Amino acid sequence: MISMKRFTLFGLLIVLLATVAVASELFKEFPDLSEQDIIENEPAFNYRVLAIARVIDGDTFEFWLHIAPRLAYFADVRLANVDTPEIRGDCKEEGFRVKGLVEEFLAEAGEIRVKLTGYSFGRWVCIVTIDGEDLAEWIKENKLTKAYLCPEELN
Numbered sequence: 001m002i003s004m005k006r007f008t009l010f011g012l013l014i015v016l017l018a019t020v021a022v023a024s025e026l027f028k029e030f031p032d033l034s035e036q037d038i039i040e041n042e043p044a045f046n047y048r049v050l051a052i053a054r055v056i057d058g059d060t061f062e063f064w065l066h067i068a069p070r071l072a073y074f075a076d077v078r079l080a081n082v083d084t085p086e087i088r089g090d091c092k093e094e095g096f097r098v099k100g101l102v103e104e105f106l107a108e109a110g111e112i113r114v115k116l117t118g119y120s121f122g123r124w125v126c127i128v129t130i131d132g133e134d135l136a137e138w139i140k141e142n143k144l145t146k147a148y149l150c151p152e153e154l155n
Contacts, residue, residue, distance in 0.1 A: 047073075049112035058084030058098035058144060059136075060123070061106075065114055076123040077114060082136035083146045091150030098144045105130065105138065 050072055053062035059079040067073045084102075085095035106112065109130040118125040128135040139145060 045116040047114050047116075049114055052106055052112070055099055055103045055106065057087045057095055058102045058139065061128075063112075063114060075114070077116075077126045077128070078120075078123050079136050079139075080117050080125050080127055082139050084139060084144060085146050085150045089150070090152070091146070094149040098139075098149070101142070101144060102135070102139070105135070 047065040047067060049063045050066050051064040053064060053074065055061055059082055061077050063075050063077055065073045065075050084098045085091040087095035087099060089095060111131055113129045114124075115127040115129070116124050117127060130138070143149070
């Protein structure tokens, strides 16, 4: 009886280790992704957001993306084509205000989609759409950019 328990535990341990090895391959990041890869595989780089893990500032987020059936990916993403005030910069009050407004906008969203456009400094660069509206354009239209709120920080 004892040897059967050991055999069963050993078998379960092997299955667990194999599962972890396969899962880690599925969740690895792709730092060598090129613009051409994205252009050629556009549908494969357009994902629905399952959950917002964290809003870091007005243009940087952590999302759980729906990659495929029963497969999610935790992604650190930054908006393409826009720059908002940093919460750690000289203009941090505006940075916190923009972060709060973007959090509210995301909280009210029905569907959030992320289109990956590149990879830079350890995070995905992307276009985020909220119910079909481009988040970067919404930020620009509402004058929440660093250039508008904190021009002195750009120097």
